[in-house]
Amino acid sequence: MLSVHQLSRPGLEPVSFDLAAAESIALSGPSGAGKTLLLRALADLDPCQGDVSLDGRERRNMPAPDWRQRVGYVPAEPGWWSDRLADHFQDWDSLAPLAESLQLKTAVNDRPVPQLSTGERQRLALLRALERQPKVLLLDEPTGPLDEDATAAVEALLKEKQNHGLALLWVTHDRRQAERIASRQFWIDRGRLREALQEDAQ
Numbered sequence: 319m320l321s322v323h324q325l326s327r328p329g330l331e332p333v334s335f336d337l338a339a340a341e342s343i344a345l346s347g348p349s350g351a352g353k354t355l356l357l358r359a360l361a362d363l364d365p366c367q368g369d370v371s372l373d374g375r376e377r378r379n380m381p382a383p384d385w386r387q388r389v390g391y392v393p394a395e396p397g398w399w400s401d402r403l404a405d406h407f408q409d410w411d412s413l414a415p416l417a418e419s420l421q422l423k424t425a426v427n428d429r430p431v432p433q434l435s436t437g438e439r440q441r442l443a444l445l446r447a448l449e450r451q452p453k454v455l456l457l458d459e460p461t462g463p464l465d466e467d468a469t470a471a472v473e474a475l476l477k478e479k480q481n482h483g484l485a486l487l488w489v490t491h492d493r494r495q496a497e498r499i500a501s502r503q504f505w506i507d508r509g510r511l512r513e514a515l516q517e518d519a520q
C-alpha cells in the first residue's frame with residue numbers, strides 16, 4: 319500500500335517504512351519532534367526528498383490532487399474557508415449518519431463554522447477527510463480536544479473504516495490510545511524516526 323523510502327526534509331531525517339492496507343500505526347514523540355513535519359511530507363504538502371508510492375504508483379508521477387485524495391490528512395488545527403459548513407463537503411446531507419455516530423448534533427448545521435467548538439470542528443474535519451474516501455489517512459492528534467465518549471466514537475468509526483481497508487498513521491500523545499488503535503508503534507525524536515519494539519512499548 320503506502321511505501322516510504324528515504325523521505326526527508328529539513329527537520330526530518332530520512333525515513334523508510336511500509337504501511338499496509340487495513341493497518342494502523344501510532345506515531346508518538348515529544349512536542350516539536352517532527353510528527354507534523356512527517357505527516358505533511360507524506361501528504362505532499364511541503365517540499366521533501368525521497369520516494370513515496372501508493373499501491374506501486376510513484377507519487378512523483380501522480381498529479382498532487384490525486385495523491386491528496388488518496389492520502390488524506392487531518393491536521394491538528396484544520397482550516398475552514400467558509401462560514402457555511404456544507405460548503406466544505408461534497409454532500410453534507412449524506413453524511414448525517416456518520417456525523418451522528420461521532421456524536422455531532424444536527425445543530426452543527428445551523429451555526430457558522432467559527433461558532434463551532436474545537437472538538438466539533440475536529441470531528442467535522444475527520445468527516446471531511448473520510449468523505450473523499452482515502453486509502454490512507456494521516457491523523458494529527460484527531461482526538462486531542464475531545465472528551466472520553468467522543469474519543470471512543472472517533473476510535474470506533476476509524477476502526478470500522480480500517481476493517482474495510484483504510485490504512486492509518488495516527489499521531490497521539492496518549493500511550494493507552496496508541497496501544498488501543500495501532501498494532502505498530504513509531505517513536506520520533508529530534509526528527510529521527512524509529513519503530514518501537516514490542517518490549518519498548520510495555
Ligand SMILES: Nc1ncnc2c1ncn2[C@@H]1O[C@H](COP(=O)(O)OP(=O)(O)OP(=O)(O)O)[C@@H](O)[C@H]1O
Binds near residue numbers: 347353355
Ligand atoms: N516548515 C518548516 N521547516 C522547518 N522546520 C519546521 C517547519 N515547520 C515546523 N518546523 C520545526 O520543526 C520542528 C518539528 O515540528 P513539528 O510541527 O513536526 O512538531 P510535532 O512533533 O508535530 O510537535 P507537537 O507535538 O508540538 O505538535 C519544530 O521545532 C518546528 O518549529
